[in-house]
Amino acid sequence: DGGITQSPKYLFRKEGQNVTLSCEQNLNHDAMYWYRQDPGQGLRLIYYSQIVNDFQKGDIAEGYSVSREKKESFPLTVTSAQKNPTAFYLCASSTRTGRGTGELFFGEGSRLTVL
Amino acid sequence: QQQVKQSPQSLIVQKGGISIINCAYENTAFDYFPWYQQFPGKGPALLIAIRPDVSEKKEGRFTISFNKSAKQFSLHIMDSQPGDSATYFCAASRGNQFYFGTGTSLTVIP
Numbered sequence: 001d002g003g004i005t006q007s008p009k010y011l012f013r014k015e016g017q018n019v020t021l022s023c024e025q026n027l028n029h030d031a032m033y034w035y036r037q038d039p040g041q042g043l044r045l046i047y048y049s050q051i052v053n054d055f056q057k058g059d060i061a062e063g064y065s066v067s068r069e070k071k072e073s074f075p076l077t078v079t080s081a082q083k084n085p086t087a088f089y090l091c092a093s094s095t096r097t098g099r100g101t102g103e104l105f106f107g108e109g110s111r112l113t114v115l
Numbered sequence: 116q117q118q119v120k121q122s123p124q125s126l127i128v129q130k131g132g133i134s135i136i137n138c139a140y141e142n143t144a145f146d147y148f149p150w151y152q153q154f155p156g157k158g159p160a161l162l163i164a165i166r167p168d169v170s171e172k173k174e175g176r177f178t179i180s181f182n183k184s185a186k187q188f189s190l191h192i193m194d195s196q197p198g199d200s201a202t203y204f205c206a207a208s209r210g211n212q213f214y215f216g217t218g219t220s221l222t223v224i225p
Contacts, residue, residue: 006158108158
């Protein structure tokens with residue numbers, strides 16, 4: 001079945017460590033996104049990529065890095081520079097329809113806890 | 116500046132009642148307005164969406180009402196069921212840029 005796979009689902013990290021969250025999609029979508037979700041704050045955009053080898057910062061990119069070497073993959077690294085990394089991270093992808101904006105599909109999320 | 120404002124933050128409805136969640140947006144260039152449903156520990160799933168050339172869209176018990184002049188849109192859940200208890204997010208989009216509301220936690224009491 002087509003979809004977005006995020007791994008790991010749960011991750012624990014010590015302060016000062018970098019961690020990489022995986023996101024893979026087999027929907028053949030061009031655009032991919034990373035969002036951070038905190039209680040009461042909705043979804044905040046970290047990074048997005050509209051095409052391979054290109055990505056742009058979102059609203060809260062500080063302390064995060066991404067790469068887009070393949071169309072199917074958009075990993076997110078949470079670096080030690082991110083001051084408050086404990087959160088629920090969501091990967092998404094979208095395609096542009098003939099009328100403009102396409103539907104946004106989400107993965108199941110990765111919950112990162114910093115100990 | 117928040118592009119999409121959503122209210123209420125939480126909502127409690129009796130089974131069989133109508134749940135109403137409201138959103139307002141600023142940018143008149145938005146051309147796609149989806150609603151997402153999210154259960155605890157899961158990713159959001161598209162529930163229903165509307166484009167600004169129509170004023171209402173209905174899918175089963177879920178209806179979006181869209182007021183272009185007021186820059187507002189709302190989700191109505193008719194005959195609300197306990198299984199509808201979830202967090203609902205509105206969003207507005209143009210191209211591949213999506214902006215989300217802060218979410219509404221809906222609880223339907225049996």
